[in-house]
Amino acid sequence: MEVRKDKEIIDRILNKGVEQILPSKEALRELLESDKRIRIYQGFDPTADTLHIGHTVGMRKLEDFRKLGHHVIFLVGDFTARIGDPSDKTAARQMLTKEQVEENMKLYKEQASNIIDMDNKENPVEVLYNSQWLEPLNFNDIIHLASKFTVQQMIKRDMFQRRLETNKPIYISEFMYPIMQGYDCVMMNVDVEVGGNDQLFNMLAGRDLIMSELxxxxxVLAGKLLETSDGSKMGKSEGNMIKMNDTPEEIFGKVMAFTDDQIVDAFELLTSADLDEIDEIKKRFESDENPMKLKKELAFRITSELKTEKExxxxxxxFETVFQNKSIETExxxxxxxxxxxxxLELITEVELAPSKSQARRLVEQNAVSIDDEKIDDWQMSITITKPIVIKVGKNILKITQDN
Structure with missing residues (x-):
């Protein structure tokens, strides 16, 4: 596979959504401007049954590396997910069974394909599972790997210090997680690892281990994290993240719930906007332009990239019907x-907005019925529910969805 040296893509890899690159940005630039076809990976632990939008930050990096002709690995952490990454956790994760993990990861490749051209004919992405090499390890192997790290290295991590202060338990199995992630790097013989900045300790453990073993x-390319207004990250564990299996309406609505100060960062991290476009968005945000307009553009961009433009x-x-029309309650x-x-008439009585069809007909004839803010004046009308609808009968309002 021939390696490309597209300046725009290289600049995007090095600068868009990047918190830090170790040992240096210059080292990665030099590698990308060489003729070497490098091996890059990011790991995704199936601790939930869906990927979330935070994962797309790294996935966009993987796609850029793939476009340059490099060997990209999408690693499913089907073994590490059973223990769970302790990063930023104030309490130990609940351990998952092998069966739970297998159920969770069923849609991961399909969902990732919304961002990465996984099955590209010229340069497809390799999908690997770390149970292939972690499950066969014997106790002698584990002792060997553990000997490369110290308790002091592990215990100095912020979340472990917080647990010590509050007398919460720290399990030995949690110390094993960065060792396993590091061993992933060794077994795949990678040149670059991509991950969120919250993964920095684990990624550096892999850097140390691959130097020691190979x-x-x-x-290490550590990406920025989209944070909430209180400084906490957005993610599946925190319960405040846009999930890849959310409906288009849910995605759009969740983006519209972002605070104004998240708009520019979200364009940078969660969309395909290039660096020049992000600079322009920042200028618009810092001017007198209404942030609501920018946020709606953001919501449309994210929804169309995760789903389709039509959706x-x-x-x-x-959203405009339900949340921006003052005559309709938002809850x-x-x-x-x-x-x-x-x-x-059947729909009105089915959802108990009228006691009978005759009463429902009178309400229609009195112009007291609307669907998605459009008046219904024909009591013989047929309503097809292909997406959530909002029905208003008199002062009563309901959101109706169809049970697939």
């Missing part, structure tokens, strides 16, 4: 119906 340098348009219209009771198609 006598080679590994470059993003529908989600935008839904709606949600009702699920079984059928996909209803006569309007």
């Amino acid at each position: 006598n080679k340098e590994k470059i 993003a348009k529908i989600a935008e219209e839904y 709606l009771k949600e009702v699920t119906v079984k059928e996909k198609e209803y006569n309007i």
Whole structure:
């Protein structure tokens, strides 16, 4: 596979969404401007049944490396997920069974394909599972690996210090996690590891181990994290993240819930916007332009890139109908119906907004019924529910979804 040296892509790898590169940005630039085809990876632990939007930051990096012709590895941490990464955790993770992990990871490759051209004919991404080499390790192997690290190295981590202060337990198994992640690097013989800045300790453990075992340098590319207004990260463990299996309406709505000061960072981290476009967005944000306009552009961009432009348009219209129309409350009771198609009178009575079809007909004839803010004046109308709808009958409002 021929290696490309596209300046725009290289600059994007080095500068967009990057917190730090170790040992240096110059070292990675030199590697990318050489003729060497390098091996790059990021690991994804299936501790939940879906990837989330935070994962797309690293996945966009992997796709840029792939476009340059390099060997990209998408590592599913099906073994490490059973223990769980203790990074930034104030309490030990609940350990998962092999069966739980296998169930969780079923959609990972399909979801990653929204961002990475996984099955590209010229340069496909290699998918590996770390149970292939971690599961066969014997106790002698584990002692050998553990001997490369000290208790002092492990215990100095912030989250372990916090647990010591609050007298919460620290399990030996948690010390093993960075060792296992480091061993992943050795077994895949990688040149570059990509991950979030919260993974820095683990990635540096891999850097040390690959030097010890293979006598080679590994470059660490640590990405920025999208943080909430209180400084905490967004992620699946924290319960505040956009999931890859969210509906377009949910994605759009969650982005619109971002604070204004997250807008520029979100364009940088969560979209395909290039560096020049991000600079322009920053200038607009710092001017007198209404942040709501920028946030809607952001929501549309993220939704269309994770789903489709058509779905993003529908989600935008839904948001405007439900959340921006002052006549509709933002907190709606949600009702699920079984059928996909209803006569309007049947739908009104099904969701108990009228006691009978005759009463429902009178309400329609009195112009007291609307769906997605459009008046219904034909009591014979058929309603097809392909996406969530908002129905208003008099002063009563419901969100209706169809049970697939």
